[in-house]
Amino acid sequence: MAESGSLVDFSGSLTSSTLPPPRTRIFKIIVIGDSGVGKTCLTYRFCAGKFPEKTEATIGVDFRERLVEFDSEKIKIQLWDTAGQERFRKSMVQHYYRNVHAVVFVYDVTNAASFRSLPAWIEECKQHALGTEVPRILVGNKCDLQDSVQVGTNVAQQFADVHSMPLFETSAKNPSSQGEGTCVAGNSDHVEAIFMTVAHKLKSQKPLVLSQPHTGSVGTINLGRWGADGGDGAKSWGCC
Ligand SMILES: Nc1nc2c(ncn2[C@@H]2O[C@H](COP(=O)(O)OP(=O)(O)OP(=O)(O)O)[C@@H](O)[C@H]2O)c(=O)[nH]1
Numbered sequence: 001m002a003e004s005g006s007l008v009d010f011s012g013s014l015t016s017s018t019l020p021p022p023r024t025r026i027f028k029i030i031v032i033g034d035s036g037v038g039k040t041c042l043t044y045r046f047c048a049g050k051f052p053e054k055t056e057a058t059i060g061v062d063f064r065e066r067l068v069e070f071d072s073e074k075i076k077i078q079l080w081d082t083a084g085q086e087r088f089r090k091s092m093v094q095h096y097y098r099n100v101h102a103v104v105f106v107y108d109v110t111n112a113a114s115f116r117s118l119p120a121w122i123e124e125c126k127q128h129a130l131g132t133e134v135p136r137i138l139v140g141n142k143c144d145l146q147d148s149v150q151v152g153t154n155v156a157q158q159f160a161d162v163h164s165m166p167l168f169e170t171s172a173k174n175p176s177s178q179g180e181g182t183c184v185a186g187n188s189d190h191v192e193a194i195f196m197t198v199a200h201k202l203k204s205q206k207p208l209v210l211s212q213p214h215t216g217s218v219g220t221i222n223l224g225r226w227g228a229d230g231g232d233g234a235k236s237w238g239c240c
Pocket residue numbers: 033034035036037038039040041042055056057058059082083084085141142143144145170171172173174
């Protein structure tokens with residue numbers, strides 16, 4: 001370590017143009033659940049700010065990201081929108097489970113089968129070494145379809161409690177029309193709040209390994225299947 005005198009001399013030659021660019025932390029969050037539960041719509045709404053007019057079944061994995069700022073620190077939230085259909089995900093699975101910082105499990109509140117599938121998704125995570133030490137949340141989507149609800153808040157909350165996850169009920173289509181489940185009431189842009197909550201949680205944890213020079217991009221991009229990796233996993237998670 002340089003003594004303070006030599007440090008002063010040396011720092012005189014250091015200008016902002018010679019310093020490395022500020023680095024942006026990246027949080028890799030995978031979004032999983034049955035086909036048709038709305039994973040693409042949720043990730044699109046968060047990254048592009050609107051409900052997509054048209055979606056097609058995801059093949060493999062789509063990758064969207066958004067740059068956000070917390071306490072003057074820029075953070076890139078990278079959402080990996082995975083295919084729900086088995087035939088579109090097989091070859092890809094082990095790649096998108098690498099270096100994950102958080103997992104978002106999605107079910108469709110109007111589709112009980114998608115809720116019953118959750119244990120299988122949790123099991124798949126476990127098989128890829130993603131246990132309870134990785135922050136996880138449960139999202140019940142399509143709450144705008146109130147007349148068709150098949151999965152009540154109580155049963156979803158019980159499931160969330162058993163698995164130590166916070167539960168959010170929302171709608172990618174109309175985020176202000178969510179039901180009355182835990183953590184949901186009165187938020188006018190709930191999808192935003194869900195992903196920001198996860199990012200906030202991750203930010204307050206151990207610094208991540210992977211970072212990259214700040215490019216200032218905001219919004220949705222699709223880099224294809226092998227676009228990016230995250231860093232070390234975050235270590236703990238409390239219910240909201
Ligand atoms: N009413 C309503 N429809 C939604 C909502 N979210 C998604 N949808 C619709 O549900 C269908 C499936 O949505 P996707 O986002 O493609 O579902 P996915 O989970 O990504 O499906 P896969 O890519 O096959 O895994 C589409 O027709 C969407 O328009 C929502 O919050 N409310």
